[in-house]
Amino acid sequence: MALLTLGINHRTAPLELRERVAFTPERMAEAFAELRATTGASEAAILSTCNRTELYLAGDDDCAQAVLRWLSGFHGLEIAELENAFYIHRDSEAVRHMMRVASGLDSMVLGEPQILGQLKDSYALAREHGASGVFLSRLFEQSFTVAKRVRTETAIGENPVSVAYAAVSMASHIFADMSHNTALLIGAGQTIELVARHLAEAGVRKFLVANRTLERAQTLAEARGGRGITLSEIPGVLANVDIIISSTASPLPILGKGAVERALRKRKHRPYFMVDIAVPRDIEPEVGSLADVYLYTVDDLHSVIEENVRSREGAAREAENLITAGTQSFLSQLRALDAVATLKQFRQRAEILRDIEIEKALRSLRNGSDPETVLRGLGRGITNKLLHEPSVQVRKATAEGRVEVTSWLRELHQLEVQEDDVSPTPEKL
Incomplete structure (x- = not known):
């Protein structure tokens, strides 16, 4: 059984490709069913975020190409479009990679905590669809344990700079005093909650939260003294907001160029600051071509994020050491698991051979054979x-030429080497 990770992330592919490979919640059930049925993967989990899409698999060692073909077909892409952007990790490297992802070491924002929650959601989804078995379950659980150690034993998570923080930090370059600005937040997930908190800390007092589910939008908005609206109400409030930050799981854009153009005419050239954190994108890219609109995507947040990386280099080295130890521990568990399975099979075979010989002995006794002769024959039969x-x-x-097998036999049965037992090796002949 091989462990595999196939993925694409912010380092290997531009946003335009990442959004085409993203999995929407609506298609997850279909994806799990097809993935396991057509690729030779017996276990599977899917992680799809704004910065990465990764498939975690247990199955045939040669199933990677089948998975790549399935993925390209599922998303309507040519394999050539994916091959240069995708990475494949096997066995120990697959284990190490998941632990680095869980600990925030592979994130655009080094040490960001949101990815651990996203990975836990990925695991829960795989279990919900019956796609996670003994190998992936153990890998996820061990990765969560290592990530917790990284959080508690290093400084990697101190004052973390998240994508949400980076987005709000960039807004301060457009608006010197945000206490006079109104923010429209599209979505109501964890990232938008963080955005709302950072905006409030930056001075924003007026909030609108738009979401497909009004109740969730109202809950988040009211926590900041704002108002919740549905996605269909966005055009009516667009002219009255200054900051727009969006992060939903919508497969199609929510905010288009036409709606923004109409709002701009009413605003009399007052600027918009927009950050689209979603993958696929929530805001049409053409919106960025409009005058007085400052539109950024998740890939535009590098300057804030690079400072975050520099400030955490020492903690990252400590975290890597913990991940190395965690990887070795997990691989030891797998080897032990394999040994248990082998020993179980070995014992079952021995019991079958024993039962055959006992049955022969019982037949001899029933036919009147001498008991001592039968017992001696039973012993010889089982031994042979x-x-x-x-x-x-x-x-x-x-x-x-595999002479090490003899050494293993001696070790298994604790046999002592006798002088007259030693045969000349090929080198001595």
Whole structure:
């Protein structure tokens, strides 16, 4: 059983490609069903965020290309469009990669905490669809444990600079005093909650929160003294807001160029600051071509984020050491798991051979044979049956030059080497 990770992220692909590979919640059930049925993957989990889409798999070692073909077909892409952007990690590297992702070391914002929650959601979704078995379940649980150690034993999470913080930080370059500005937040997830908090800390007092579910929008807005609206109400309030930050899971844009143009005419050239954190994008890219509109995507937040990386380099090194230890621990668990399965199979085979010999002995006793003769024959029969196949394989391996098998046999049965037992090695002949 091989562990595999196939992925695309902010380092390997532009936003335009990432949004085409993103999985929407509506298609997750279809994706899980197809992925396991057509690729040779017995276990699977899918992580899809604004910065990455990753598939975590347990299955055949050669199923990577089948997964890539399935992924391109599922999203209507040519394989050539994906091959240069996708990375594949196997076994120990797949384990290490998930632990780095869970700990925030592979994020655009080093040490950001949101990714751990997203990874937990990914695991929960895989379990919900019956796609996570013993291998992935153990890997996820170990990754969460390592991520917790990284958070508590290093400074990687101190004063974290999130994508939400970076977005609000950029707004301060457009508006010197945000206490006079109104913010429209589109979406009501964890990222938008963080955006609302950072905007409030930056001085924003007026909030509108638009969401597909009005109740959720109202709950988040009222926590900041604002008002919740539905997505369909956005055009009616657009002319009265200054800051727009959006992060939803919508497969199609929510805010188009036409609506923004109409709002701009009413605003008399007062500028808009917009950040589209969503993948796929919530705001049509053409909006950025309009005068008096400052539109940024998640890929435009690098200047704030680079400072974050520099300030956490020491903590990152400590975190990498914890991840190395966690990877080794997990691989040891897998080896032990494999040993348990092998020993179980070995014992079952021995019990079958034993039962065959006992049945022969019982038939002899029922036919009136001498009990002592039967017992001695039973002992010889069990011994011969148990040792025959191992003896054949040891002789075969030794003849092929795999002399270490003899050493393993001595170690397994704690046999002492006798002087007259030592045969000359090929080098001495």
